[in-house]
Amino acid sequence: MIYLDNVAGTKPDARVVEKMLPFYTEHYGNPSAHFYPIGREAFEAMEAARGEVASFINAKAEEIVFTSCGTESNNLAVKGFLKNPKNSGKHIIISEIEHFSVDTTVTKLINDGYQITKLKVDDSGLVNPDDLKKAIRKDTALVSIQHTNPEIGTIQYTDKLGAVCREAGVTFHVDAVAAAGFSELDVKALNCDMLSIASQNFYGPRGAAALYIRDGVKVSGLMDGGHQERGYRSGTENVPAIVGMGEAARIAKAEMGVWVPELVRLQKQLWDGLGGMFDFLHFTGNKDRRRPGHVSFWIEYIEGESLLMWLSLKGFACASGSACSSNILADDEEDLAASYVLTAVGVPSDICAGSLGMSMSKYNTQDDIDNVLKVMPETVQRLCEMSPMYNRK
Amino acid sequence: MAKGPYSDKVMDHFMNPRNMGEISDANGIGEVGNPACGDVMKIFLKINDDQVCEDVKFKTFGCGAAIASSSMATELMIGKKVEELLALTNQAIVDALDGLPPAKIHCSVMAEEAIEEALKNYFKSKGQDPAIVDEMKAKIKKEN
Ligand code: FES
Numbered sequence: 213m214i215y216l217d218n219v220a221g222t223k224p225d226a227r228v229v230e231k232m233l234p235f236y237t238e239h240y241g242n243p244s245a246h247f248y249p250i251g252r253e254a255f256e257a258m259e260a261a262r263g264e265v266a267s268f269i270n271a272k273a274e275e276i277v278f279t280s281c282g283t284e285s286n287n288l289a290v291k292g293f294l295k296n297p298k299n300s301g302k303h304i305i306i307s308e309i310e311h312f313s314v315d316t317t318v319t320k321l322i323n324d325g326y327q328i329t330k331l332k333v334d335d336s337g338l339v340n341p342d343d344l345k346k347a348i349r350k351d352t353a354l355v356s357i358q359h360t361n362p363e364i365g366t367i368q369y370t371d372k373l374g375a376v377c378r379e380a381g382v383t384f385h386v387d388a389v390a391a392a393g394f395s396e397l398d399v400k401a402l403n404c405d406m407l408s409i410a411s412q413n414f415y416g417p418r419g420a421a422a423l424y425i426r427d428g429v430k431v432s433g434l435m436d437g438g439h440q441e442r443g444y445r446s447g448t449e450n451v452p453a454i455v456g457m458g459e460a461a462r463i464a465k466a467e468m469g470v471w472v473p474e475l476v477r478l479q480k481q482l483w484d485g486l487g488g489m490f491d492f493l494h495f496t497g498n499k500d501r502r503r504p505g506h507v508s509f510w511i512e513y514i515e516g517e518s519l520l521m522w523l524s525l526k527g528f529a530c531a532s533g534s535a536c537s538s539n540i541l542a543d544d545e546e547d548l549a550a551s552y553v554l555t556a557v558g559v560p561s562d563i564c565a566g567s568l569g570m571s572m573s574k575y576n577t578q579d580d581i582d583n584v585l586k587v588m589p590e591t592v593q594r595l596c597e598m599s600p601m602y603n604r605k
Numbered sequence: 606m607a608k609g610p611y612s613d614k615v616m617d618h619f620m621n622p623r624n625m626g627e628i629s630d631a632n633g634i635g636e637v638g639n640p641a642c643g644d645v646m647k648i649f650l651k652i653n654d655d656q657v658c659e660d661v662k663f664k665t666f667g668c669g670a671a672i673a674s675s676s677m678a679t680e681l682m683i684g685k686k687v688e689e690l691l692a693l694t695n696q697a698i699v700d701a702l703d704g705l706p707p708a709k710i711h712c713s714v715m716a717e718e719a720i721e722e723a724l725k726n727y728f729k730s731k732g733q734d735p736a737i738v739d740e741m742k743a744k745i746k747k748e749n
Contacts, residue, residue, distance in 0.1 A: 515644060517668035521619060524609075598625055598672065600636065600647035600664035 218573040219362040225415040231459040235452035261458025268461035270398040277444040282389035283313035285408035285423040289385040298430040301353030308556045335558045336498035337366030358387040364497030365506035374403025416460030420453035471574035475505035485585040505572030513599040531569040612703035615673040624679035635722025648719040670709035678716040
């Protein structure tokens, strides 16, 4: 199988897995148990991982809070920040293409008396920093705008958005889950106060993620208990996964310079190849500011799920932004709404059904891309023949 | 291999759709769209003088379940009388496919509706009032 759904999670690096294993078999102590060796070993390894993650994003170790996943980091950033009595203001600004874990979280806060502004994006998915400036009010408590959109690959002008927030004195959270390992992340250059990353998106294991909280920013924990992670997140730490995340951060910092240019090269090939194939294929997202190795598009006359299924039968694992498949295990069709991200960038909602995403990792090769480009014409042709819309051309 | 969300029958009809295409001299054509997902299904019928469905073909812009539902529907239709076509429910299609995920049941409803539309078009082409289809459907529902 050729794996092209790396926004959904990458294959862990073998060095990461190797580094994790002893923390299941030997150093299985609880890091809160400081008075015997296996507890202390676990603690020290966790703190070393914290250092690696911090240095990966140019932060200090004490600014890193480990969580279990990107969703938890985003929840902690938004709700934990608003929960802290030091922070006031009842207005929150996000973009209209945030991940569910920000969008849903913020939308639910309306019930608690918060007002939400969802900034519009242009047809390539970009938020205009001037729009942000205009949207900030006296009572704006928090701005949360993602760095990279997983569905359409667009990379925001995060540093500029951050500068606007700094100037206005508003706290700025960045969901960088789809960016880590693919774009350089420097919390200082990005002018952010909080930043979420998840280990599984940069060749680390599932089950470990982090929230950067800039020194001085006040956030309250969402879980009560034994005061782990300095109270930001009570609960026994997932030491093996955290150790794995540290190793993944170390590797990414050292080796991104090698794999990113290669991903950019392969992406260009895939983009140009697909673009030249059909005049009824439309790319989504920004061509220049996009996640390395990420190509997303929709095809007229063809529905996304059928394309996804055919590609899967031919051995390619891709992502669909399709209404029809995104929530196939849902209880009813109400949950099959068209992707709000695609609607936001102006793709007609009856067509959003056709969207497909291919996102590469450092493990993808030239052969993989050649193969995709080889099977696409026959697959698309087959589905076109089946489509009642195709002949109307 | 791990099983996906669809039954083997659905996958079979998705990969090898039966009766896909168009009938150039069809005497009943029905097209329906699903506003929820934007999908479209078109059915072409050839009904002979004995009111028997001699041939049927489909074209579908839709998900795997929609393609499999239309393909299965055509298999269940060939050789059937008009009343039998009207009695063909989406549930019968779902059963014949060994089930569909709950969120995908509406895709089979689209097939039932497309058949209905095609039959209305057939009666119209014969100079009859297409409303007869609704009456017949209502009668069948009552009887069951
Ligand atoms: S036909 Fe649209 S989800 Fe199946």
